[in-house]
Amino acid sequence: MSARPRKRRKKGDVASKLRELGEGAVRQIRAGSNPAVQIPARTLANVKYDRKRSIIELGDQTQTRALFNVGQARKYMQTFLVASACKDLLDAAKTTSIRDLYYITKHTIGGTKQNTFEEQEESDPIIEDLEVTIDSLREEMNLFASNRGAMVGDLTLVDAGDTIDLRRLGSGGWSVPSIVEENVIQFKRCNAKMILLVEKDAVWRRLNEDKFWKKHKAILIHGNGMAPRGVRRLCHRMVKELKLPLYVLVDNDPWGFYIYSVVKQGSINLAYESVRMAVPEARFVGLSSFDPKRFDLSSNVFIRLDETDQKRAKQMLAYPWFERKAWQREMHKMLKEGVKLEIEALSSKGISFISEEYLPRKIRERQYLV
Amino acid sequence: MSARPRKRRKKGDVASKLRELGEGAVRQIRAGSNPAVQIPARTLANVKYDRKRSIIELGDQTQTRALFNVGQARKYMQTFLVASACKDLLDAAKTTSIRDLYYITKHTIGGTKQNTFEEQEESDPIIEDLEVTIDSLREEMNLFASNRGAMVGDLTLVDAGDTIDLRRLGSGGWSVPSIVEENVIQFKRCNAKMILLVEKDAVWRRLNEDKFWKKHKAILIHGNGMAPRGVRRLCHRMVKELKLPLYVLVDNDPWGFYIYSVVKQGSINLAYESVRMAVPEARFVGLSSFDPKRFDLSSNVFIRLDETDQKRAKQMLAYPWFERKAWQREMHKMLKEGVKLEIEALSSKGISFISEEYLPRKIRERQYLV
Numbered sequence: 001m002s003a004r005p006r007k008r009r010k011k012g013d014v015a016s017k018l019r020e021l022g023e024g025a026v027r028q029i030r031a032g033s034n035p036a037v038q039i040p041a042r043t044l045a046n047v048k049y050d051r052k053r054s055i056i057e058l059g060d061q062t063q064t065r066a067l068f069n070v071g072q073a074r075k076y077m078q079t080f081l082v083a084s085a086c087k088d089l090l091d092a093a094k095t096t097s098i099r100d101l102y103y104i105t106k107h108t109i110g111g112t113k114q115n116t117f118e119e120q121e122e123s124d125p126i127i128e129d130l131e132v133t134i135d136s137l138r139e140e141m142n143l144f145a146s147n148r149g150a151m152v153g154d155l156t157l158v159d160a161g162d163t164i165d166l167r168r169l170g171s172g173g174w175s176v177p178s179i180v181e182e183n184v185i186q187f188k189r190c191n192a193k194m195i196l197l198v199e200k201d202a203v204w205r206r207l208n209e210d211k212f213w214k215k216h217k218a219i220l221i222h223g224n225g226m227a228p229r230g231v232r233r234l235c236h237r238m239v240k241e242l243k244l245p246l247y248v249l250v251d252n253d254p255w256g257f258y259i260y261s262v263v264k265q266g267s268i269n270l271a272y273e274s275v276r277m278a279v280p281e282a283r284f285v286g287l288s289s290f291d292p293k294r295f296d297l298s299s300n301v302f303i304r305l306d307e308t309d310q311k312r313a314k315q316m317l318a319y320p321w322f323e324r325k326a327w328q329r330e331m332h333k334m335l336k337e338g339v340k341l342e343i344e345a346l347s348s349k350g351i352s353f354i355s356e357e358y359l360p361r362k363i364r365e366r367q368y369l370v
Numbered sequence: 371m372s373a374r375p376r377k378r379r380k381k382g383d384v385a386s387k388l389r390e391l392g393e394g395a396v397r398q399i400r401a402g403s404n405p406a407v408q409i410p411a412r413t414l415a416n417v418k419y420d421r422k423r424s425i426i427e428l429g430d431q432t433q434t435r436a437l438f439n440v441g442q443a444r445k446y447m448q449t450f451l452v453a454s455a456c457k458d459l460l461d462a463a464k465t466t467s468i469r470d471l472y473y474i475t476k477h478t479i480g481g482t483k484q485n486t487f488e489e490q491e492e493s494d495p496i497i498e499d500l501e502v503t504i505d506s507l508r509e510e511m512n513l514f515a516s517n518r519g520a521m522v523g524d525l526t527l528v529d530a531g532d533t534i535d536l537r538r539l540g541s542g543g544w545s546v547p548s549i550v551e552e553n554v555i556q557f558k559r560c561n562a563k564m565i566l567l568v569e570k571d572a573v574w575r576r577l578n579e580d581k582f583w584k585k586h587k588a589i590l591i592h593g594n595g596m597a598p599r600g601v602r603r604l605c606h607r608m609v610k611e612l613k614l615p616l617y618v619l620v621d622n623d624p625w626g627f628y629i630y631s632v633v634k635q636g637s638i639n640l641a642y643e644s645v646r647m648a649v650p651e652a653r654f655v656g657l658s659s660f661d662p663k664r665f666d667l668s669s670n671v672f673i674r675l676d677e678t679d680q681k682r683a684k685q686m687l688a689y690p691w692f693e694r695k696a697w698q699r700e701m702h703k704m705l706k707e708g709v710k711l712e713i714e715a716l717s718s719k720g721i722s723f724i725s726e727e728y729l730p731r732k733i734r735e736r737q738y739l740v
Contacts, residue, residue: 104721159540160540160579174544184541202517205465
């Protein structure tokens with residue numbers, strides 16, 4: 001944790017940064033030196049939790065990747081192959097999946113039996129290297145992850161030139177794409193006062209059917225489990241640009257806490273993306289281990305914590321982003337009771353209990369954790 | 371396979387059928403007999419493949435579930451508990467997930483320590499029993515499965531009262547809900563000439579970005595892997611009501627074939643739903659084991675079939691719905707070559723090869739299997 005956080009964001013658009021990467025290599029070759037790139041280290045030792053800003057960040061350590069080095073030549077070649085393919089994507093204004101990118105860049109090197117890549121497991125880390133090297137998200141290089149999650153609410157937005165009124169999208173909603181950068185998605189008329197991110201699509205559907213977003217002037221979004229990159233980036237943008245609070249509704253179990261913490265701080269694996277993905281202000285609205293008492297839930301909805309749950313909960317107690325008193329109290333309570341709860345457990349109090357009682361009270365009485 | 375297929379569909383709306391179920395029990399009790407329901411058997415022996423209609427169907431065998439029977443009493447109680455909860459849902463015009471339903475119907479029976487249900491694994495089969503007993507889909511009882519998949523295309527529809535123009539939904543599209551029955555979704559203006567169902571969201575995104583649906587007057591839908599119930603039911607309805615052909619684009623592997631076959635014939639497990647889910651006319655547009663030659667694909671995109679793949683492919687050879695000559699030829703070719711192919715492999719020929727070359731040619735030259 002000794003690494004200093006990187007302060008500045010590299011200037012220029014992504015295409016320029018990719019061109020600069022290539023031109024740098026050409027300059028090194030012309031100068032007769034061993035062409036090499038400096039790649040920020042994506043190691044635990046180079047990850048830092050910034051307490052003040054409440055995000056996980058990458059430090060300043062870098063590693064060298066050189067062409068004339070037996071252990072690095074293959075990766076050097078791959079780095080430029082991926083960079084070149086991304087530059088082509090940007091020039092063509094097309095987007096593609098990381099699986100596609102693997103196929104696009106895979107070929108047998110002329111005169112040899114060597115393939116540029118054998119498996120996608122080889123090309124994925126190169127994408128991550130490139131992201132940190134030119135300080136851009138993969139989405140900014142026109143690479144997308146999975147399309148998952150849906151959204152409705154008191155907001156109009158523009159998606160790829162089409163104006164979409166999220167108040168009039170029926171029971172299905174707008175399918176959240178993976179790439180939600182400014183050039184694709186722009187926010188227009190917004191009357192919402194908050195964003196509610198729910199873990200489960202079934203809960204989202206219940207809240208949409210009850211028109212929770214209408215009654216409470218909200219934007220309602222789900223990520224179908226762990227929030228995918230598109231959903232996280234969109235929440236980040238809405239919080240910043242629309243100045244709205246973000247409430248997160250997940251199961252009362254270590255996995256739910258983890259989903260919340262990734263939305264809030266980012267993940268350790270992909271620390272470099274936190275600056276543009278994390279929402280440190282995100283508010284956890286449960287479920288909480290104190291809810292059974294608060295909301296008079298029957299004990300027959302309890303699920304016993306298994307060994308993995310207990311182990312995970314104990315690990316989380318030590319995370320710096322859960323060191324606040326309220327969080328410690330929450331986790332100790334879970335461990336003490338030895339049980340977890342699903343959001344659906346609220347349905348035992350009535351099908352619309354969640355939209356008519358639980359959430360309004362949690363938000364009104366500010367019963368959330370940060 | 372000796373069972374006769376059931377010919378008629380039970381008359382009346384779903385709420386009436388549920389009420390009739392309850393009234394039947396009351397009549398039996400008043401008559402002093404042992405209250406019992408006849409439940410169509412969901413067993414392999416009671417499943418039949420109707421070659422003429424090309425769907426998997428449930429036969430006429432039933433089993434008795436009686437109240438005064440030590441082995442059946444608990445399930446009898448559960449059947450009526452679930453039926454009653456569904457009736458409440460319909461009366462309240464609300465929908466819920468099967469997970470929710472489990473919590474809604476779970477309680478401790480007064481004066482005992484017995485819970486009505488211990489796990490969702492107990493309530494799910496009861497839902498299936500109820501579906502076959504009153505001959506209705508769970509969606510018609512206002513129960514939903516997962517929300518998955520997205521759609522764009524040359525079609526306007528109404529979803530829960532909102533008119534949605536699928537030509538103007540940007541890069542994200544409309545998120546396909548799980549319940550797509552006539553009372554929720556109605557089709558309006560349609561200029562599409564075909565429906566294209568793709569297995570993968572990444573491929574869907576590519577085709578949407580290339581505006582394939584616009585150029586080829588199509589409806590473009592994906593199910594994010596195995597098509598979920600909502601996507602299948604919607605395809606079934608569009609084929610019937612809009613009189614459009616359905617093309618299915620999946621990977622060239624046994625799993626891709628299986629996805630196609632479930633869309634086409636229904637699954638053995640849930641044979642009773644085929645009548646309202648299956649699309650026997652569905653056309654398989656690949657990928658095919660003959661495509662590498664047809665489209666000049668490099669062998670470095672091949673993936674070797676593993677043992678599980680080979681076993682699955684051999685099983686499928688024996689399925690009656692794959693007995694047509696063209697399918698046998700297709701599967702034998704896969705086994706002979708010993709390799710499979712992903713849709714993304716087409717990207718090795720260029721990022722828009724799939725939308726500009728592959729699909730137009732496949733459809734134009736009628737290179738599909740049924």
